[in-house]
Amino acid sequence: MTKIGSEETITGRxxxxxxxxxxxxxxxxxxxxxxxxxxxxxxxxxxxxWSDGFDTSMPAQAMVRTNAPTINPETPANVEAAIQRxxxxxxxxxxxxxxxxxxxxxxxxxxxxxQLRQRLEVSGDLQPMGGNPTSFDSFVDQAxxxxxxxxxxxxDGVISADGETIKMMNVPVELRLRQLETNLVRVRAMSxxxxxxxxxxxxxxxxIETVExxxxxxxxxxxxxxxxxxxxxxxxxxxxxxxxPFWTVPVSIIKKDIIPMVNKDPEYLTKFKIRIxxxxxxxxxxxxxxxxxxxxxxxxxxxxxxxELNSMGAVKINFPSPEGVYMHDTPSKTLFGxxxxxxxxxxxxxxxxREYVSWILKNTPGWDAAAVDAxxxxxxxLDAIVADRVNLYFNYFTAWASTDGVVQFRDDIYQRDGLDIxxx
Numbered sequence: 341m342t343k344i345g346s347e348e349t350i351t352g353r354x355x356x357x358x359x360x361x362x363x364x365x366x367x368x369x370x371x372x373x374x375x376x377x378x379x380x381x382x383x384x385x386x387x388x389x390w391s392d393g394f395d396t397s398m399p400a401q402a403m404v405r406t407n408a409p410t411i412n413p414e415t416p417a418n419v420e421a422a423i424q425r426x427x428x429x430x431x432x433x434x435x436x437x438x439x440x441x442x443x444x445x446x447x448x449x450x451x452x453x454x455q456l457r458q459r460l461e462v463s464g465d466l467q468p469m470g471g472n473p474t475s476f477d478s479f480v481d482q483a484x485x486x487x488x489x490x491x492x493x494x495x496d497g498v499i500s501a502d503g504e505t506i507k508m509m510n511v512p513v514e515l516r517l518r519q520l521e522t523n524l525v526r527v528r529a530m531s532x533x534x535x536x537x538x539x540x541x542x543x544x545x546x547x548i549e550t551v552e553x554x555x556x557x558x559x560x561x562x563x564x565x566x567x568x569x570x571x572x573x574x575x576x577x578x579x580x581x582x583x584x585p586f587w588t589v590p591v592s593i594i595k596k597d598i599i600p601m602v603n604k605d606p607e608y609l610t611k612f613k614i615r616i617x618x619x620x621x622x623x624x625x626x627x628x629x630x631x632x633x634x635x636x637x638x639x640x641x642x643x644x645x646x647x648e649l650n651s652m653g654a655v656k657i658n659f660p661s662p663e664g665v666y667m668h669d670t671p672s673k674t675l676f677g678x679x680x681x682x683x684x685x686x687x688x689x690x691x692x693x694r695e696y697v698s699w700i701l702k703n704t705p706g707w708d709a710a711a712v713d714a715x716x717x718x719x720x721x722l723d724a725i726v727a728d729r730v731n732l733y734f735n736y737f738t739a740w741a742s743t744d745g746v747v748q749f750r751d752d753i754y755q756r757d758g759l760d761i762x763x764x
Contacts, residue, residue, distance in 0.1 A: 409551045410542060410740055410748075411534075415527045418741035419520055426517040426747075434513040435462040443500045448476040456480065456499065459509055460487060464745070492545055492750050494679055504679055508749070515759065516749060519739040522757045526737055538731035539578070539700075541688055543571050544738045544750040546681035548690060550699050557699055561676040563689035570754050571686050571734060572663045578730045581697055582656040583715040583722040589614070589642035590664070593685055595635055598642060603632050609642075612649055617641040646719065654716045655693055657700070659732050669693040682753055688734070703728045 408414075429435065438459050440452055454473040457480060460466035466483035484505070485495040491508040499505050534540075540549045541562060548560040565571035569592075589598060601608045609616070609627055616625040619641045630637050644650050653669025663686065670689040675681060690696050694716060701707035704727040707715075715722045736756055741747045752759070 406742055406744070407555050408742060409540065409549055409554070409556055410737065411527055411530045411540060411735070412554070413531050414743050415740060416524060416531050418743055418745075419524045419527055419739070421745070422739075422741040422747045423517065423520045423524065425745075426513060426520060429462060430513045430517055435459050435509075438499075438506060438509050440499055440501045440506055443498060444476055445498045446476055446478060446481040449474050450476075453480065456484075456509075460484070463487070465490075490746060490748050492679065492748075494677075511749075516739070518759055519749060519752070519757060520741075520747075522759070523737055523739040526735070527740060530733070530735060534733065535729065535731035537728065538733065541571075541732070541734045542737050542750075543573070543734060544736060544753050545748075548688070548696070550696065552699075558692070558695055560696055561681065561691040563670065563672075563675055563681050563684050565684050565686040566682055567753065569685045571684070571688060572661070572665060573736055574661055574663075574665075574732075574734045576659045576661060576732050578657060578659045578700055578726050578732050580658045580726060581701060581724040582658065583724070584646040584654055584719055585650070585652050585656040585668075585721070586646060587644040587650055587652050589644070590685070591638050594638045594642055599632060599635065599637050602627065602637075612644060613647050614642055614644045617643055646721065653689075653693065655697055657690070657697070700726060700730055 436455055436458050438452070438455050440456075442450070444450065444453060444456065449472075451474055453476045456476075457466060457473055460480070460483045461468055465487045466479065469479060471477070481497045484499060485497045487509070488495040488497075488505055491505075493504050493508060499509075534551070537550075537552045540551060541547075541564075542549075543564050546562045546564050548562050550557045550560075598608075598614075605611075606627075608614075616627055616630065616637075617623070617640060618625050619639075625640060630640065649671055651668075651670070653671055655669045657667035659666065665687045667688045667690055672683075672689075673691070675683055675689075676691040694713060697716075698709045698712045701712060701724055704724060707724050715724075736754070738750045738752050738757055739748065
């Protein structure tokens, strides 16, 4: 592989410009209007649990998921160890570029598999075992799934020429090294005491952890902000839960989404049970009274009634936020199964919201799991004030490592790592 410079040594602060294929190339853009799900999508409280499906049978290939929080007091030391390891890989020439001309999966036989094996061995996902180097056997399948899980890709054990797995494999080791260096500062800042009970949202990973007494209680997929409507970073605490909420449409969404949609489909507001309210009188306004050829609509309040297509689903989780963001359920639950989960207008949608809300309210009198379930299904407007303090953190980690040596990477989706990435 081509190194950054023939006489450049690896230090904690490499500054050379790296040229490579864009990490984001080929990843689907943000989906349709985030706050307005397609009418055909079925509302359901029971949400799919997306697991990585990785089940190791080799002692040296550790499970990627653990009960330890992503960020804990040991994380900085783990990242430092990973930096040393990746610096060593870089010094030894890095890993090979993997070419794939046809989909590779278990049972395949191809010279390309030998190249794939070498790539996985260098990164520690596959133990050298001998045998037929061109055979995509169960050990290679397991190693590919492990690699996919470490990089936030759905672990199906398949590699295709235009898939996300091959893009992740062909990111140069020097870029991964610099990601680790950049994120070391971030994890150090968050490795202290975060609270007895807290929620950690990692925006680039689009995932959520609930943590209690130093252990992860549950993990949830998230839908976070689009590239042009980014989820803000914050440190706050959860105050209350609203069951079957109204949704008041932000002005930015009225301008960017509602007005174009009404111009395209005059029945749009009726379909999604969105009412126009005069903010001065509180009276409902007929949409024929609005000039849709301008931004006149933005002076009104748009409110979506609680219903099976409400953009917040069955629950809203409130917390102090200068940007006015919140967490919520969604009727668009199929999005949680995607590798790319950057579809919202800044708020965070929560997979398996019943489990999430039940944990938040576990110490709140009158709100046990049965009461939460009843509240979600009732269709009635109900509020629950959280009795104890549950801290909430929205953070930005694109690289981290665990005590057992597993190193994880995610796309720098908002381009905040400052790595001066160019295309080649």
